[in-house]
Structures are given as C-alpha cells and as structure tokens.
Amino acid sequence: MKKIISVAFLICLVFGFCLNPKPCSSAKLAGTEVVIGWLEPFTGKGAAYGEEDSVTINIALEEINGSGGVGGLPLRIIKYDTAWKGDQAIAMLKKLAQTDNVLAVMGPYSSAECEVTFPVANMLRIPIITSSGAAPGIEKNRPWGFRNCMTLAKTIEPALDKWVQMYNVKTIAKIYENTDFLCSSEATGILPPLLKKHNIQEVSSQTFAKGDINFMAQVSAMKSANPEGIWLSAIYEEGANITREIRRQGMTQPIIAGIGITGPIFIRLGGKATEGVVQPSNFWADNPDPKVQQFVKKWSAGYKGQIPPHYTANIYETVYILKHVIETSGVTNRPEDLNKDREKIMKGLSGLKDFPGLGLKITIGPDGDARKLSYVLQVKDGRWVRID
C-alpha cells in the first residue's frame, strides 16, 4: 500500500510540476534576475511626477513578476532620483550603465533632462527610452535614444485642427512658460507654423516662469488684445491657475492647451474654469478598452483615487515594451554579453511595430520616436472627454 501511495505521490508531483508552466519552463535568460534602470525626479519640483510614476512602476512590476517575469526571471528596476536636474540625471545614468550594469534605462522625465542625458547614453552605448520628454530636437540622439511619447508637432496638430473647426478662431492670444523647454518649444517652435496654416493671427504673447502663482497681469494684457481664442502652454499647476484667472477676469474665449496640462490634476485645481478646455493626449482614461480600464482601476486604487495622466500611462507601456524587446531580441542576460545585449535591445526597439499599448498601437519610427494615436480631449462636466 505504501508503495502504491509513494508511486501515486511521485506521479502527482511530476505532473503537478509539468502542469504548472512556471517551474517547468526552463528560464530562457541566464542569471537570477533581469535588471533595468529608471531615472525620475523624486525630489525637487518634479517630485509629484516621481510619486505618480512610482505607483505605475509598482503595478507593472507586480503584474510582470506575478506572471513569470521577463524571460522566466524576475524583473528588477533600479531607480535613481534626478531631482529634475540634467547633471544629476547624467551622473545617475553613468552609475546605471557602468556600476549597476543594467540592460536598458527608462527616463529621464523632462525634455531638458533628455536633451543632456541622451547624448551620454549614445556615448555609453546603452538604450534609453523616455516616456515624457516630448520637445523637438531630442530625436537627433540616434541610435540609442528612444521616446515612447509622441513629439509635440504630431500630437498638437490634430487637436488644433479640431479646435479651429469647432470655434472658427481667427485671432489668438498665447501664454506660455518660458522657463520650461517643452512649453516654450511648443509655443514658439511648433505653434507658429500651425497658426499660419489656419490663417490665425497672434494678437498677444505672454510668458510666465515656473512656480509663478499670480497671472493677473498677463491675463489682463491678453484681455486687452481681445483675441477670439487662447493658446496655453503650461504644466498643469500653473495651467489651472491661468485658466482660473482667465475666467475670473471675464474672458469667455475658447482655450486650447498643449500637452503639459494633461491629466485630472488640471481639472481638480482649476475647477469649473477648466470646462471646455481642449487638449491633445496619447492617453484617454475613459477608453472602454478593458486593458485601459484595468490599469485605471489599479492606478486609482494606488494613488488617492485619482485618474492616471498620460505620461504615467506611457511609462507603464514602456516597461512592457522593454519586457517584449528583451524577450524577443535574443538577449542572453549573461554578464559577459552585456554590451551585445544592449545592442540587441537597441535594435529591437528600433524595429518595434504595432506593439499593443494602452488602447492604441505603438510603432517606433526611424527617428526613435513612437508613432501612436493622438486623442483630442475636452473638459466636460469635470472629465476629459474624447471629441475627435
């Protein structure tokens, strides 16, 4: 009897293991873990982004490591604080590449940090992919620099087209943050040719600096120019306050904003004044796609019941893009193959086509920038609603 039980136990053990895919599938990659780096501001003025993206990274790590990891190994992400400073981002990139020996790096956050960090990644020959640095010019850092965010021109054009069609605007006043690389590129580099295309005349141009809280004077100046519409290039904190001031001073003109104000915080801070504001975005939180809704639900549970903004959705996709590329481009994960593995990842990213992102498909173009759908969203009853 004992013998029968022992044999049955053995059979169960063997079959049990083989029915469970995890222990039975031999790890394709060498080593005990797959390590990638992540540069993000956790202190200083960008700390709020670091906080939000940390929630996203934890969700992605939990999902990936809970379903077999990357190539059968657990994924570990080494994160370093850039404090929104280029020099610190460079120092941390070097540490990731030369000391931590990571396969690839995600980040940094801001366009200004990407501008100085990407050339260093090129020198170090390590793939780097940002999810938010959208300003023009960063794409020149080929072949190691990548962006999983649409560049400004490609994102803004459809929204501006739609807005002009909706409101038939012939004159605009613009206000932008001149201390932010992204906002000033948007307002002074991308916008003018698009305005020209629509025969729109710019009647007032106002600027402000990062951290400003009082916009009375700029809005008064715009008001006296009496424009038919308003262009706003700002990060959401200042953007919300400007919008409040515009409405407080009795200006009722339609407002279109660049990508900096994206996300629910703009609406929360700006309140009713934000109603009707139009903006482009690569992420639409109310997308009925189950994958999007699952992400929104998890993120909301992890971050004060809020709705995720587009840049955090981008970084979620970026983790999965790297997982996909590491698994499919022949990476061995052996320490002696580190340089070859990095090159394989770089080539894998370059050839990425129709990767399933959050409710849209992602293709990396020859310039290293993602090609993805740009939604046109408008604030209606306190939510971003798709209008394109």
Added chain:
Amino acid sequence: MFLQQLINGIMVGSTYSLVAIGYTLIFGVLSVLHFAHGEVFMIGAFIGLESVLVAKMDIPVAILTAMVGAGLLGMLIERGVIRFIKREYHLAPLSATIGLAVVFQEGITKIFGGDTVGFPDTFQAETYRFGNISIDSTQVIILAIAFFLMATLTLFVKKTRTGKAIRAVAESPVTARLLGVNIHRITMFTFGISSALAGAAGVLVGLAYNAISPFMGTRMALLSFAIMLLGGLGNITGAMAGGLILGVVEVLSTVYISSSYRDAFAFGTMVLILIFRPSGLFGTKLQKGR
C-alpha cells in the same frame, strides 16, 4: 485698465509685504538673513489648508491656526538652530537657514506629496465688476487682512513695551542688555511674530491663487530679500512700501512692456534704487552701522 492693474499690483504686493516684514524684522534684530523664511510661509499655507480640509475649520480660524503654527515653528528655528550658531561666523547662520529651507521643502514633499494642492471649491471667490474693473472677494479679504496685520505690527513695535525692546535690541544689543532687556526672549519673540505673519501670508496666497506647493516659498524668499533691500534693511515701513512697489512694478511691466522681462524689471528697480539710494528707500541711521 491702469486702475485695474494698480489694484492688481497692490494686491500682489501686499502679500509680498507681509513676508518681507518678517524678513526685515529678523534682520533688524539679529542681522541674520533667514533664508528659510520662505519655507515658513509655505508651511503656514499647508497648516491653513490642513486646518480646512482635515479639521474642517473656517478660513479665519485656519488663518489664526496657521499664524500660531508658523509662529511656533519660527521660535523653534531660533531656539533650536540660530541661537547655537556663533555670531562671529557671518556666513554660518545664512548657510544654516539655506539648509533648513531644503529640509523643510523635502520634508513637506514627503508628507504631503509634490503636487500642487488648493482649497476646496466652496472657498472660491465671488467676482464683483465695476465697469471695466473686476475685484473678487478674496482680493478684498487679502488686502484687508494684510493691511490690518501690517498696521497692528507697526503699532505694536512703536507703542508697546515689547515693541520698544525689539527696537532697542535692533539698535544695540549690548546697550539693550545693559538696560535689562532679555535678548534671548526678545529674539525668539521676533522670530515668532515674523513667522506668524509669514504663516498668514501663506494662507492668503493659497486662497488667492489656489496653488499650495512645497516649492511656493522659494520665489517668495527671493522677493522678500529684494524688498528688504529696497525698503531699507530692518525697516518695517520700508518693507511694506517695498512690497507694494515691487508688486505694482511687476504687474505694470508685464502688462505694458513684456511678461518675459517681469523679474528683470522688478529686480532692476531694486538695483536702481540701491545705486541712487544705497540705504534703501526708507534707510535709517541704524542701517549705516551694519
């Protein structure tokens, strides 16, 4: 249009004045540049916000709570840091307060997050229009409170015994001590009232612009420093007038010249005044000895 801008400028400037008065009082008494004063202003704003959100207080009570909280924090800074730093190392208190500013910024970021937050919608202002001029209720309240606090402080410093002691310490700490003034007590008290004013300004600015963040104190500290120089070191009336002047210059230069040069005009005005009147607009004899 011009009248509207003037009102806007005075409103902006009145909050600058409140913070700058604290700066100048502390400098007057201790000859210490308190670079964490902007962060005390920021913490005052957070105390006010939490009083409203968590303790469900009304705005006037929240302002008082912020004043008490910020005042206590100021006293703690004096008692716990400034008092232990030897005066003969001139840069030491300056460096210590810069360090404190960073600690406060990062500490508040860790506790409340780096997001900009604001008062609930129920506290949003009503706007009144008189022809082309629009003024909202928050502006009126801010102006009233700022001027009330400034007037009270001026009377306090001029008329009360403690106020006289503060002036005595500012003029000559050694003589004041010989006359029986408790220097430590007066210094701590000065930090307390200066910080309380900054706390009130924090809530008022938070109410006006609905933007409370751990980094809101940085620019305010820089502006207060400029205002202190503009008005005359250690001069309370100078700080009040300096704040209003800077506010008006800032707003008028934005509207009539260009917003890109706003800070250049504001700080350029300061430089011009210092060139032609090095002791500041309201510079006193007291300042010349420093």
